[in-house]
Each structure stands twice: as structure tokens, then as C-alpha cells.
Amino acid sequence: xxxxxxxxxxxxxxxxxxxxxxxxxxxxxxxxxxxxxxxxxxxxxxxxxxxxxxxxxxxxxxxxxxxxxxxxxxxxxxxxxxxxxx
Amino acid sequence: xxxxxxxxxxxxxxxxxxxxxxxxxxxxxxxxxxxxxxxxxxxxxxxxxxxxxxxxxxxxxxxxxxxxxxxxxxxxxxxxxxxxxx
Numbered sequence: 001x002x003x004x005x006x007x008x009x010x011x012x013x014x015x016x017x018x019x020x021x022x023x024x025x026x027x028x029x030x031x032x033x034x035x036x037x038x039x040x041x042x043x044x045x046x047x048x049x050x051x052x053x054x055x056x057x058x059x060x061x062x063x064x065x066x067x068x069x070x071x072x073x074x075x076x077x078x079x080x081x082x083x084x085x086x
Numbered sequence: 087x088x089x090x091x092x093x094x095x096x097x098x099x100x101x102x103x104x105x106x107x108x109x110x111x112x113x114x115x116x117x118x119x120x121x122x123x124x125x126x127x128x129x130x131x132x133x134x135x136x137x138x139x140x141x142x143x144x145x146x147x148x149x150x151x152x153x154x155x156x157x158x159x160x161x162x163x164x165x166x167x168x169x170x171x172x
């Protein structure tokens with residue numbers, strides 16, 4: 001299995017780990033995604049060059065914490081967080 | 087850096103590697119994505135349990151090979167390929 005395949009598997013596994021807390025598989029609540037980012041992306045939050053973008057993302061997820069978000073839109077948010085460290 | 091952060095970085099790096107062949111960063115052509123899948127996801131293609139889904143994805147990418155596709159829609163396609171191995 002290639003590095004790409006392993007990496008995609010890992011992202012899916014982490015998503016499911018947080019989504020499955022409430023027995024769902026394909027979506028999670030925005031509150032769950034917020035927790036995932038706070039815990040699994042702690043280094044990015046610590047090393048960000050754009051703290052205000054992270055704060056905005058986390059606030060949005062907190063404001064709508066009961067709304068559902070699917071895998072791909074979760075990847076969008078995670079990538080937005082990660083890119084603030086580049 | 088967490089496994090999630092490293093995995094996301096790897097997916098972004100592979101995307102850019104194929105997208106940058108034509109000096110773009112945020113999009114690639116569907117033909118480039120087809121190449122990426124054929125080369126970087128060869129194990130998934132070999133081990134798929136649903137060959138017809140893979141063939142359909144590859145055919146669609148080939149039919150519209152000059153159309154552009156962004157990072158997130160590329161991740162959708164890659165994940166569709168990967169999930170046929172589950």
C-alpha cells in the first residue's frame with residue numbers, strides 16, 4: 001500500500017473514531033469536529049501563523065455545534081487549519 | 087505533529103506533486119488525477135472488491151481529461167477508489 005493510500009486511510013479512521021462516538025459513520029456534528037481539531041491538530045493550533053483563522057473556524061464549529069458535517073467538508077476544515085501553519 | 091496532521095500533509099503533497107507538473111497548485115486536470123490514481127493507488131486498483139466502480143471513475147476522468155478538479159473533489163475521487171477495497 002502506498003503512502004497516499006495509508007494517509008487517506010488514517011484520515012478516514014480518525015474521522016470515524018470521532019463520528020462513531022454517536023454511532024454514525026458518514027457524518028459527525030460540528031461540535032465533534034471541533035473536538036477532533038482541538039485534540040488531533042493541537043500542534044497546528046500551537047504553530048499556526050494565522051491564529052485568527054483558527055479562532056474563526058473553531059467559533060463557527062462551536063456556534064453550530066449540533067449541525068452535521070460530512071467527511072469531505074470535515075477534510076476542508078482540517079486542511080484550512082493545517083494550511084495556516086505553512 | 088499527530089498522525090492525522092502528517093497524513094493530511096502527505097495527501098496534499100501528492101496532490102501538489104501531480105498538479106505542479108503544469109505549474110498549478112490548487113487544481114489539476116482530471117487526466118492528471120487519473121494518472122495519480124493509476125500510479126499512487128495501484129494497490130487499491132489491484133485489490134478492489136468492486137472493479138466496475140473503479141472502471142467507472144477512471145472512465146469519467148478520461149472522458150473529461152482536460153477539465154480542472156480541485157483538491158477536495160480529488161479527495162472525494164481518491165476516497166471512492168479506496169473504499170472499494172473495504
